[in-house]
Amino acid sequence: VQLQASGGGLVQAGGSLRLSCAASGRTFSNRGMGWFRQAPGKEREFVAAITASAVSTYYADYVKGRFTISRDNAKNTVYLQMNNLKPEDTAVYYCASRDYGSATSFASTYAYWGQGTQVTVSS
DSSP: OOEEEEOOEEEETTOOEEEEEEEOSSOGGGOOEEEEEEOTTSOOEEEEEEOTTSSOEEEOTTTTTTEEEEEETTTTEEEEEEOSOOGGGOEEEEEEEOSSSSOOSOGGGOOEEOOOEEEEEEO
């Protein structure tokens, strides 16, 4: 499985961005997907996750109500819509894929990772 994240950029506080993560392979619809982020000098942290069927989604408290994760299994793509961005959201954002249909907030449970896309929010 190869993952390609895109959609990052520079945005002012209060603005919006939509990240995309395109996956290769024919098993995307069977995989739970997640987004994580890592700011300079900090550990990678969980942002959001979605089950293979998209029935369930999970969010970190610090993005709940502002970010929305979704997926299009026909396009092998998972999205992260980010609204009302704050300077503290500045980080490299990574998408990740599990070998199972469920989703978790633990990075160690994800088998495949994309290369990351930079999001910078100016104040």
